Amino acid sequence: MQTLSSGDSEQASSLHQRILDDIESRILSGEWQPGYRIPFEHELTEQYSCSRMTVNKALTQLAKAGMIERKRRSGSFVSKPQSQAAVLEIHDIRDEVEQLGLPYRYELQKSVSRKSTAADGKKLEIERNTPLIELTCRHYAGKRVFALEERIINLLAVPDAAQTDFSKQSPSPWLVACVPWSNAQHAIRAVAADDNVAAILGIPAGAACLVIERQTWNAGQPVTYVRLTYSGDSHALVARFAPSQG
Amino acid sequence: MQTLSSGDSEQASSLHQRILDDIESRILSGEWQPGYRIPFEHELTEQYSCSRMTVNKALTQLAKAGMIERKRRSGSFVSKPQSQAAVLEIHDIRDEVEQLGLPYRYELQKSVSRKSTAADGKKLEIERNTPLIELTCRHYAGKRVFALEERIINLLAVPDAAQTDFSKQSPSPWLVACVPWSNAQHAIRAVAADDNVAAILGIPAGAACLVIERQTWNAGQPVTYVRLTYSGDSHALVARFAPSQG
DNA sequence: CAGTGGTCTAGACCACTTC
DNA sequence: AAGTGGTCTAGACCACTGC
The missing domain is CATH 1.10.10.10 (Winged helix-like DNA-binding domain superfamily/Winged helix DNA-binding domain)
Structure with a gap:
């Protein structure tokens, strides 16, 4: 006993x-x-x-x-000590900014409906000439651009996106709320800001930026690809983990 | 039915x-x-x-x-769509390099036993004058420095570390194998390489680097802090996730 | 072939919460 | 007060696998 x-x-x-x-x-x-x-x-x-x-x-x-x-x-x-796996919580950008105590503002920069090219196929696993929407948005924290969002949405997977006005609402929450997803993948990198990004984020060209790329699938069908660029000094991803959490 | x-x-x-x-x-x-x-x-x-x-x-x-x-x-x-949580697999650097098909080499640059200062307290939650080991190591992929490792180990939590020779073996696998851990936290950032880091990694000063900082605890006691710096163009963290995976 | 874990059952009692 | 999920039992059959 x-x-x-x-x-x-x-x-x-x-x-x-x-x-x-x-x-x-x-x-x-x-x-x-x-x-x-x-x-x-x-x-x-x-x-x-x-x-x-x-x-x-x-x-x-x-x-x-x-x-x-x-x-x-x-x-x-x-078991032998397990390969360390961290749980990364990906928050909504609005929440992130507001938790910093800064006023959040969203701005749609560009919205284009078009057919996919070979370049899109590298971002999202879609065939050429698939109808899609390309969006470019900016997320502001106060007067500074906090994050730059570049996104393509597969209209075959999300036909409703064609009729949705993204000038008022950011595509991320809309997609999360409206589209079920079954799978996603992130890649997190550090990259140097090119002239364009530097101008938008208000940082010198070549400055370090944190880039998060995310692809989302639903039932094997690609849904959306997004690339988020944060100024390096304004953002860190935080992950906590413990060896066994149910 | x-x-x-x-x-x-x-x-x-x-x-x-x-x-x-x-x-x-x-x-x-x-x-x-x-x-x-x-x-x-x-x-x-x-x-x-x-x-x-x-x-x-x-x-x-x-x-x-x-x-x-x-x-x-x-x-x-x-439930409502859950806040997106990604599982980040943190691999051993040796494995990472070898999976790239490159020869791996490890080099201890600096090893100092000393008492903690206020600066250490910001990295690891220890009181001043706690005995610790400070290590600086380099992980090579071929002839290039793949990652720079800066670490402090709390000797109160890991007394064995004082008698361990880290010139042959990298501290990470040793710690994983010898010290149980109950909790950890990561922060992932993009930073510009300073002159020192740039020289070590063989990149221009100011170039974008991916920095991973990790603090590890065991039963509430801080064990180790490590800062890994990767050249921005050589490394990306990849995370996959699905809404429900047991 | 014997013993392990994997799975499932039919029933039970309990705490909690809403009605 | 009634019905829900939370938990536990004693026993069962099976597949697999190392002895």
């Missing part, structure tokens, strides 16, 4: 959660090193005086979090 | 997984809009001809993924 760490910092209400926390703390503390074979389910059943389902629930979650590996007939083993 | 989408692209082996996929696809397709009250557990039990536990497992996972919200006495409801 094993004593549960009920005196832990935060009390876990459910039994399977306490079991999970207990095993997790043994792993994180180093008491159970990578490769260690943790007790079998039926042993934990006795130790915690509960049914196998309850133990299984805890172990299944630990396995999903990558802390343990489970093998039939062999048992469950503590 | 409801027909399961068994003809889906990828066959889900378990029943609760098929139920999960089925409900998820209804949400992603827009058939069940945000706010829609999904059938009660006992209704789904009938629809899928299974026990409540099985339905519950699927719904619990969907709730954990943020796709639905569950309320006692009211039911389960489709």
Whole structure:
């Protein structure tokens, strides 16, 4: 019979959660090193005086979090330290600016409906001559341009976009609200501002900018590509992570 | 009685997984809009001809993924599109270089044991005069410097680091292997290379660099701070995400 | 072939919340 | 007060796999 760490910092209400926390703390503390074979389910059943389902629930979650590996007939083993994966929260630009305590303003710079070219195909996986909308917008924080947004939207995936007026509302929230998405990919780079970008952002040409490119798909169909350019000194992406968070 | 989408692209082996996929696809397709009250557990039990536990497992996972919200006495409801959160995989630099097909080389530039100053306190939440090690290393891809690593390690948290020779092995893998960590935070920025960094990376002064700063804690105690500087044209962080991935 | 984890059941009690 | 989700049980069958 094993004593549960009920005196832990935060009390876990459910039994399977306490079991999970207990095993997790043994792993994180180093008491159970990578490769260690943790007790079998039926042993934990006795130790915690509960049914196998309850133990299984805890172990299944630990396995999903990558802390343990489970093998039939062999048992469950503590994983090697996992490849570090950080959760990046991507906020709405409006919120970002307002959290800085600055007045937010949005401005549509350019809006063109056209057929896709080969260059578009590199941004979004669409065939040539696909109808699309190309948008260029600016997000202001006070009087400064906080971010430059360049976007193309696949009209085959989002026909409604053709009838939508993006001069008042920014395309990002509209897309998030109206279009389901199943998959996305980010690329984050540091690039030097070219003359055009420099003029828009009000920084010297060649200055460092943070560029975020995002492609979004829905059910295998490309939806939109966006390139956000931030002045390097005005923006940082922040990511927090912990080794196992359900 | 409801027909399961068994003809889906990828066959889900378990029943609760098929139920999960089925409900998820209804949400992603827009058939069940945000706010829609999904059938009660006992209704789904009938629809899928299974026990409540099985339905519950699927719904619990969907709730954990943020796709639905569950309320006692009211039911389960489709969530509003969640704030976009991307999973950033942080790879070992060695792997990164080798995946580019380039020979990897590591070089320790500087290693100093000293007491912390106020400047260190801004990087890592430690008090003044805490013993620490300061390291400066270079990671080469072929003949070019791929990344510059500047690190401090809290010797109160990692006393072993004082006796470790970092001239042969890079501190990151050593730390990952030897020190459990419970929490970390990244900040990703674009900065201009100063003269020193420019000389090391072999780029013009002022050129755009991608900087990743990471602080790591274990059980509330600060462990290490590292600042990685990549030449802007050589590196991009890539993150993929989907709205619900267990 | 024996024992592991993977999955599922039918039923139970409870806390909470809205009615 | 009634019905929801949250949790747990005791037992079952199965597939896989290392002995």
